[in-house]
Amino acid sequence: MRTTEEITAVARAAVQAAVWAPSVHNTQPWSFVVEGEEIALRADSDRKLRIGDPSGREMLVSCGAALMNVRLASRTLGREARVRVLPDPDRPALLATVRLGEPVEADEHTRLLYDQIERRRTHRAGFTDVPVPxxxxxxxxxxxxxxxxxxxxxxxxxxxxxxxxxxxxxxxxxxxxxxxxxxxxxxxxxxxxxxxxxxxxxxxxxxxxxxxxxxxxxxxxxxxxxxxxxxxxxxxxxxxxxxxxxxxxxxxxxxxxxxxxxxxxxxxxxxxxxxxxxxxxxxxxxxxxxxxxxxxxxxxxxxxxxxxFTLDEGESVRRPVADVLEERRTT
Ligand SMILES: Cc1cc2nc3c(=O)[nH]c(=O)nc-3n(C[C@H](O)[C@H](O)[C@H](O)COP(=O)(O)O)c2cc1C
The missing domain is CATH 3.40.109.10 (NADH Oxidase)
Known part of the structure; x- marks a missing residue:
């Protein structure tokens, strides 16, 4: 049984996961609109690096990483994620829509990746001598x-x-x-x-x-x-x-x-x-x-x-979900 509350909870959790994506200089250049079963991912071009990234390439790479988190979260939390990338040529800031679809049981690998979302950190120094297997x-x-x-x-x-x-x-x-x-x-x-x-x-x-x-x-x-x-x-x-x-x-x-x-x-x-x-x-x-x-x-x-491999855990921060999420009521 699909209830509106359940869908809303999955959508919120997916956005909560999305914000933990890496982004250039931690600009977090994204915003989300949740309306019914749909999550819309938009680029926030006020956060684009006008000098370092005039084309917006790094901004879109960052948003793509956030989209992966939405996909992993919605599947892990039990909903198929039907993704359309750049669904509307007239709205270039709209990067993707994710429709929460049929109930699914996530496979082990999806869960494993989901569990890393808030643990992953960028490293900014040397590594130990242990080679990557x-x-x-x-x-x-x-x-x-x-x-x-x-x-x-x-x-x-x-x-x-x-x-x-x-x-x-x-x-x-x-x-x-x-x-x-x-x-x-x-x-x-x-x-x-x-x-x-x-x-x-x-x-x-x-x-x-x-x-x-x-x-x-x-x-x-x-x-x-x-x-x-x-x-x-x-x-x-x-x-x-x-x-x-x-x-x-x-x-x-x-x-x-x-x-x-x-x-x-x-x-x-x-x-x-x-x-x-x-x-x-x-x-x-x-x-x-x-x-x-x-x-x-x-x-x-x-x-x-x-x-x-590293000896330390890096540090990072994120804006609260409320700053990047607009929830619209369906009529
Ligand atoms: C497109 C892109 C480019 C990045 N370039 C650099 C870089 O040149 N140097 C660096 O130290 N980190 C770089 N980062 C990592 C970000 O600084 C990092 O993701 C952000 O500060 C958030 O921290 P976290 O990854 O630890 O959560 C980049 C990330 C992205 C997505």
Missing amino acids: EPLVEELVHQAKAENARLTPIRSEPAVLVLAALTEAAQEVQSQDRVFTLEVVRWAQPPGSTRAEGVPAGGYPREPRRTRPHFPQRDYAHGHQWGGDADQFAAASTGLVAVLTTPGDSREDWIAAGQALQRLLLHACAHGVRAAFHTQALEASHLREFLRQELLSGEYPQMIMRLG
């Missing part, structure tokens, strides 16, 4: 493929060096650009801040240890002595470098990349593996194009990441 790497590749994206583990050392060098170059160029820097700083939280968005000071080390090869982090502290204890982030291995790509570069591809990203991150988290992201080079169109042509067989890079 090969069967797990293969499984992560499979998780991305199931969402129409490709995760390519970068095995060749020269290719890893190229990626590290491009990240370093992009980070250096961005840090010398005042307007770019101001935008990053806007999304960095000073210690003790109660803001429920942006990157908290405890989410990265005060004095980062270099990994070899080194993938620089974003400069969220910007000259301040912010950041968690160095001991807490003491591991110094680069980990496994991997790139998530899509065959095209349309808005659909970006949303697909976000769903693939979240699916593989949750699977990794269930096996104790975390991810660090380095998307600086993808924000410079010529560097992104270079990577596409020289390293990625013509596929479009959507995320650059390192994967590995």
Whole structure:
């Protein structure tokens, strides 16, 4: 028996899960409307990075990750999720609708991924020396493929060096650009801040240890002595470098990349593996194009990441669901 209350409870829980998706600088660039059995996911372009992400690619990758959480939550809570991506060309901010359908019993893997949603955290330092087990790497590749994206583990050392060098170059160029820097700083939280968005000071080390090869982090502290204890982030291995790509570069591809990203991150988290992201080079169109042509067989890079085991649990925050959810009565 389907009651209105039951559907409303599932929809609310799905939005509660959605907000725990990763998003660029923790901008949380989304909003949701629940009306009857339908959850609408919209991009909140007031939260788009106008300098770092003018096309909105990273915003849509972030929203795609939130969409994956909605799908996992509705199935785990007993309802089929019928998804339409970009259902209305006249409403470009409407990224997807999810209709809560027939009752279903979620399989074990769906439940496992759902259970990781609030546990998963971005890492911003080195990893331990323990390698990511090969069967797990293969499984992560499979998780991305199931969402129409490709995760390519970068095995060749020269290719890893190229990626590290491009990240370093992009980070250096961005840090010398005042307007770019101001935008990053806007999304960095000073210690003790109660803001429920942006990157908290405890989410990265005060004095980062270099990994070899080194993938620089974003400069969220910007000259301040912010950041968690160095001991807490003491591991110094680069980990496994991997790139998530899509065959095209349309808005659909970006949303697909976000769903693939979240699916593989949750699977990794269930096996104790975390991810660090380095998307600086993808924000410079010529560097992104270079990577596409020289390293990625013509596929479009959507995320650059390192994967590995950590000693610490990172810190993060989210806005309350009430700030992002509008519930409409059906007439
Ligand atoms: C499209 C995208 C790009 C990102 N780029 C970076 C990055 O370059 N550096 C970084 O440290 N984190 C990056 N992140 C991670 C976000 O900062 C992180 O998801 C956000 O702060 C929320 O924290 P959480 O993932 O721990 O919940 C990115 C996330 C997304 C979805």
